[in-house]
Amino acid sequence: FYWHCVQQHARFIERFGLKELLRAKLTECGWRDQLKAHCKDVIKEKGLEHVTVEDLVVEITPKGRVLVPDSVKKELLQRIRAFLAQHAT
């Protein structure tokens, strides 16, 4: 049952282009550039040759979650809620 929910979840996101929408909005508002600058710091700290994906993920993801602008967050939540409301009754 759990796996079924996960699948539905993934299909839902794909079907309504929410991923692409979020990425477009984040690029537009400069979130990507901010985070990329942070990446540069991490890489300089860890050394260009030895940096791994895990290093980046651990450093970047929490900051990324925090840096999302409120307007983008609100809009996305609105869309999700609207869809859920449509299909909940």
Add this chain to the structure above:
Amino acid sequence: MKMEDMSLSGLDNTKLEALAQDIYSDLVEDACLGLCFEVHRAVKQGYFFLDDTDQESMKDFEIVDQPGVDIFGQVYNQWKNKECVCPNCNRSIAASRFAPHLEKCLGMGRNSSRIANRRIASSNNMNNKSESDQEDNDDVNDNDWSYGSEKKAKKRKSDKVFLHSLKQHIPLVSFIAVRYLFMFCMLCFCPHVIARGPIDF
């Protein structure tokens, strides 16, 4: 779309809200991970710091905006009137005539078979045809590359030569026809293959 299978009707508002938040954090995490993978690949492939060059080396590659010169600062029509030596017949040809000459010389271009066939036809009729006549015909047909002179070349063809050249081009013609047919069918029968953007509610 089988969203109805998810049976959201049983969930109350708080659960719906929690679900929405879940979906949202999933999406943000996905975006973050995407960025991490991109950056990591750029680092390992060596192109991550490419846009951080210093001012001095940037000046070397600035776009040039002068008349008579292209954006790299090179003069662009200096090769127009140079002469090239044909590797096949070792004649010296002007650069602007070089491509059509090569076509005829190597017998590989679209028009080359026509000329060759005409030569065969004419040499069958007159065995004493001189070398220089054939070469002259060659140069005259170089004009195929400029507008308006194709009429002369076409009117001189005999029926026999025309049919023969058409037969040679059958594989090419059929290939092109099949390709257009395929594209047409794709457009008619498979429009969903064309990508769609996000859908508004």
